[in-house]
Amino acid sequence: MVKLTIDGMEVEVPKDTTILEAARTIGKHIPTLCHLKGVNNSGSCRVCVVESGPKLVASCSIVAENGMNIKTNTAKVREARKTVVKLILSDHKRECTTCIRGDNCELQSLSNELNIREVEYDGERLQLGTDDLSPSVSRDPEKCILCGRCINTCAKVQQVNAIGFIERGFDTTVAPPYGKSLDDVFCTNCGQCITACPVGALYEKENIKDVWKAINNPETYVVVQTAPAIRAALGEEFGMPVGTSVTGKMVAALRRLGFDKVFDTDFSADLTIMEEGTELINRLTSGENLPLMTSCCPGWIKYIEHFYPDMLDNLSTCKSPHEMEGALVKSYFAEKMDIKPEKIVTVSIMPCTAKKYEGNREELSNNGLQDIDYVLTTRELAGMIKEAGLDFKNLQDEEFDNPFGESTGAAVIFGVTGGVAEAALRTVFEILSGKELDNVDYTVVRGLEGIKEAAIELPNGITINSIIVHGLGNAKKAMELIKSGEKEYHFIEVMACPGGCVTGGGQPIVSSDYIMGNDIRLQRATAIYSEDEAKLLRKSHKNPYITKIYEEFLEQPNSEISHKYLHTHYIKRHKFWK
Amino acid sequence: MENVKKCCANQQTSKTLLKAKEELRDIKGKEGALIPALHKIQSVYGYLPEEALMLVSEELDIPITQIYGVASFYSFFSLEPKGQHIISVCLGTACYVKGAQNILERLSSELGIEEGSTTEDGKFTLQATRCIGACGLAPVIMIDEKVYGKLSSHDIPKILREYK
Structure with missing residues (x-):
């Protein structure tokens, strides 16, 4: 333990605790900007300075030592913080009233907190224009404050390294190599950089206008579906606590926005289990292309296309659930409702920016029609609800529309790391044994450990060795593990974002201050698991609408018609460029 | 072909x-x-x-x-191809007060290129540099490893002819 004094109070903290953390234990709030717990600890912005003897030190990166006498609130400290923030503001495109982060900008909050009313440094401003070529992630370097939070998220957490500091001094920017567009490099579109950004320098390519236009067009029939993770986070945009489940209110809001049908992606998550579970059983029988790697996550798909193109055959050929549903809406549903498929506009609400890129993939189409026309993030949906003036918190709960509204607990857990594996195991186990599972909770695949290994014995005596991974940095380690050939693996679940889709790049942005004291991955996962437990049906193959769609349309899992609508292929991509 | x-x-x-x-x-x-x-x-x-x-x-x-x-x-590294000969014009303080700017301008007009670029035939790259430590000879330029000192802009055409 280490003993020090902070603002005259004696504090005892474990070794290696930073001054910032030590101060928090006695309720002292030190402002930060470039600091992001577990990700960025560079101390470069100097907003968190405190007095330590005669010196000003960055409290986020200096470790508490015995006998330190720290002052967090002196005139010198306050002036230094103000100067730092003013200098940052002097080279920041201050169009705060129209900025996408207008209501949750950490720089703006800080400026208010420090009572900054004018910026007297009136110097040159870097003018570089925006990069909005990627269908997923846009960049505005003129708003960038060079804190490095995005860079370290991409480099340390995801280990993709799509962006870095380039050039020097005043010309420094955060960009892909050669200042290329994110669309022209190996960026996986995961959007974790967006949720790391304290300002509006990184944001999703918005499709709100496109969706309003479709809704307002009387000629089109607009169908919306929502991913499992949306319901666990949307409420945050309306001031509800992190981890509140808002399924019924979300459905009610979507109906009031004017969508003609409100479907649940959870239905096709159940369908994915039927298709992917069957694929797994077939591969286990034939011994080919093992391990089977999940294909629900478009960030992971693009990652493997760039970095492990020799492993493409290991990916499940299943389209991701919302793409399956889009394909069925424009075929099975269109026929049932007697609507021309070309009049249907399919919209997906996703916790994810990579889904926008996925939605544009040529191979995810049928008869010249894209399976999904527009993808909106959770944040964009919240934006539409606000624009429509709905009192979200007080909406009465409503139910999804059928035939794609019914789902099981196995589907909802797709939103959290380990969920796809658990859902698959529930079904594969029962199909192979012909017996009902006593306990459907495979807790061994749950939790936030970066790489989870689980050996699960099936009723036919086969043991499935599986790896469950979240975060692309961990995926890289898992791929090396598989390639080493030390052990035989059968099933790999990968979600590109740490924690899984609940903390995807399209989810509500939580401040770095909140993250310092809370694990939002756990909080949102709790909402997901409680939805699962509350469901009467918790195994995908027990969903009556799944049985029905196979009887009426798809025949059986992995049938020819299933392949036409529900399966896809992948593309070898360049290691460095597009 | x-x-x-x-x-x-x-x-x-x-x-x-x-x-x-x-x-x-x-x-x-x-x-x-x-x-x-x-x-x-x-x-x-x-x-x-x-x-x-x-x-x-x-x-x-x-x-x-x-x-x-x-x-x-790092300014030492170049991401663009350089000319066969690199002309560095010292813009350090001593050279600057002795008229290095005129030298640079004369080079620029003789070669028909801006500072920081390369002639179309790939022969010369013209660049400004910080003090090269030859202040006694100000104003100076370097072509590759060779130093030319106490220059006036009239000397430039003759020097360039050595490399053509």
Whole structure:
């Protein structure tokens, strides 16, 4: 333990605790900007300075030592913080009233907190224009404050390294190599950089206008579906606590926005289990292309296309659930409702920016029609609800529309790391044994450990060795593990974002201050698991609408018609460029 | 004809690439290898072409984004091809007060290029530089390794003729 004094109070903290953390234990709030717990600890912005003897030190990166006498609130400290923030503001495109982060900008909050009313440094401003070529992630370097939070998220957490500091001094920017567009490099579109950004320098390519236009067009029939993770986070945009489940209110809001049908992606998550579970059983029988790697996550798909193109055959050929549903809406549903498929506009609400890129993939189409026309993030949906003036918190709960509204607990857990594996195991186990599972909770695949290994014995005596991974940095380690050939693996679940889709790049942005004291991955996962437990049906193959769609349309899992609508292929991509 | 040309160009590229690969062999796997590697690459190519940065990334297992970050940070490294002869005009304080700006302007008009660029025939690159430590000779320029001092702008055409 280490003993020090902070603002005259004696504090005892474990070794290696930073001054910032030590101060928090006695309720002292030190402002930060470039600091992001577990990700960025560079101390470069100097907003968190405190007095330590005669010196000003960055409290986020200096470790508490015995006998330190720290002052967090002196005139010198306050002036230094103000100067730092003013200098940052002097080279920041201050169009705060129209900025996408207008209501949750950490720089703006800080400026208010420090009572900054004018910026007297009136110097040159870097003018570089925006990069909005990627269908997923846009960049505005003129708003960038060079804190490095995005860079370290991409480099340390995801280990993709799509962006870095380039050039020097005043010309420094955060960009892909050669200042290329994110669309022209190996960026996986995961959007974790967006949720790391304290300002509006990184944001999703918005499709709100496109969706309003479709809704307002009387000629089109607009169908919306929502991913499992949306319901666990949307409420945050309306001031509800992190981890509140808002399924019924979300459905009610979507109906009031004017969508003609409100479907649940959870239905096709159940369908994915039927298709992917069957694929797994077939591969286990034939011994080919093992391990089977999940294909629900478009960030992971693009990652493997760039970095492990020799492993493409290991990916499940299943389209991701919302793409399956889009394909069925424009075929099975269109026929049932007697609507021309070309009049249907399919919209997906996703916790994810990579889904926008996925939605544009040529191979995810049928008869010249894209399976999904527009993808909106959770944040964009919240934006539409606000624009429509709905009192979200007080909406009465409503139910999804059928035939794609019914789902099981196995589907909802797709939103959290380990969920796809658990859902698959529930079904594969029962199909192979012909017996009902006593306990459907495979807790061994749950939790936030970066790489989870689980050996699960099936009723036919086969043991499935599986790896469950979240975060692309961990995926890289898992791929090396598989390639080493030390052990035989059968099933790999990968979600590109740490924690899984609940903390995807399209989810509500939580401040770095909140993250310092809370694990939002756990909080949102709790909402997901409680939805699962509350469901009467918790195994995908027990969903009556799944049985029905196979009887009426798809025949059986992995049938020819299933392949036409529900399966896809992948593309070898360049290691460095597009 | 065009095909033949293309083929030869490719061959030449691959030869240079092989040489670059050879150069990297000894420093591969060593800590802090990136900057020495870029030095070696620049000595082979005269600058840092994209194919060489990709090679460094592959050989040293360093992300290309980090490599580009370093290459674009240090002014010693050039990401553009340089001319056969590099003319550096000292703009240090002593040279500056002795009229280095006139020298630079005269060079610029004689060569028909802006500071920081290369003549179309690939013969000369014109660049300004900080003090080169020859203040007693101010104003000075360097062409490759050779220093020319106590210059007036009238000397420039004669000096350039040495290299044509």
